[in-house]
Amino acid sequence: MAASDRVLSSTLSEPPASPHPITYQWLLPNSRGLDNFLKVMDDASPWATGYPTPPPSPQHESGPAPNPSTSAPDSTDAPPQAPASNSRNGHSHEVSIFLAATESFSKKNTNCTIQESLDRFAPLMAESRRRGFPVRAYISVALGCPFEGPDTDPHRVADLAVKLLEMGADEISVADTTGMGTAPATKQLLRTLKEAGVRNEDLAMHFHDTFGQALINTMVSLDHGIRAFDSAVGGLGGCPYSPGATGNVATEDLVYTLHSLGAKTGVALDEVSRIGGWITGEIGKGNGSGAGRATLSRLRREAGES
Template structure:
């Protein structure tokens, strides 16, 4: 392991710097935290109720005015993606097909949303990076076709463009999610990164189930997570979000994971953390991340979300709760808690679900006095 760590450190030093592009708030002060709002994509994908494109666009437009500078806007899932990736075994496919069909339907309007954001981006005080999940090369090719058709580039004054790629930290989750091994999934990612770089599109990597797997349990090997994270960075990913997809993470295991990432030669500035709040530990784990120098965190307005592959997994940590916690610690986000709380209440009502943000509900109660 020591040899591998030394190789990772050497590789990081030798990595061509021109491949790396920073986000809209690149390398700000140590007390600044960049929040990646995942509600419109990760947050909505697990909703059982069909959501109109108009509602999704309105959610994005409202979020653009809160001060967030990165918003997940959708997923470019090809029409035949569900049967292609899920035939692991007949029984598993039958079990997962309704879940994946639901996800496909929720993401079906991504092309239209992307066209709208490229041609008529929402008004905002800051440059917004709109992020799209591309599960395979076809997804990115579809995004590029839309860019070319609209005569768009990856960067304009009002917005920038990003794509997200997924790998898993366990073999069982990788096979259930993408019908391939971890090694095969990383090979599939290479051409996606290459095409994105050729189009000047920023790349964000994800490592799913880094602190617990629905199939293999909570004890995920942190050195394996570090190895996958380093591989994504070496491919050219601009940052990697390490995800507690199931919400099984605890403070001690989060601490152990972040130590393993550091030991592998991975800089905290190249990392984001993505916590779900299934067991109420997301904010505790966030503080552990802050102590390790992490300054990028994913969250979802109103606590929207969940993992379709992990029964019982609740939503992402709510943006309102995250902002409240960070501000109480003297950190700066540039995000308006009041505006985010209003949006959390609105989208929860639109979806006919409870508002899962404690800080959001308390803030709205204060605002209504």
């Protein structure tokens, strides 16, 4: 996280070319992280020093100058308007926070209790929303904890989700950080969230594939009505406080599965497979996506490569 300000600055100054808008999520551990984030945003904004001096009122030979609010929308007489604060270069930015569903993981990961996490994030969420940045909240170890075992209480997860939504979270990402989650446990968790009043459209599911259950749990979630899922190209990821946990479900595998069901993802499997092959090679890690490896093999054959 120490280099996140440099990544943000680079993203703002040299945004990637994309035919579609990109939403960036910035994980902020505390209010200090938010302060750094807002400083970079303000420094990069043409509106950082306030509104520019408006042009002088047009001179008219007779009668008062026209009210700009009644002028044509493209009139040059209209005063400039500041852009939405979470939009830069056609792309948008969101704030992400994280807390845990078990006390043991919370203390290991953030050195505080669950309630202390909620208390810490309350002002951060309020300021983020005041500045126009949507907030996404992650609930870690929702389907199993490395310190308390695989039976995380689904009612505790639901209680946290409700509290976070009441605090102003725009979306809750329910994370199986350890990959311990199973189909029955996922089904029970989603049922408990629904009974607590949490809507499907307020949820995303975040599965790790440590035990090979990520796509199975995705199917359970789809049947429940969930339509937002986190993933990582090449199956990258993991957690230093969850020994043995592998990365997120691979984007390539998830896209291949969803396309097989007739879903429209807007993601080109060939292109995301190329990205997965490139980034895993750059950082020296094995490509954890079966669909990605198979797609790259096909692309090499089609190109006449060995």
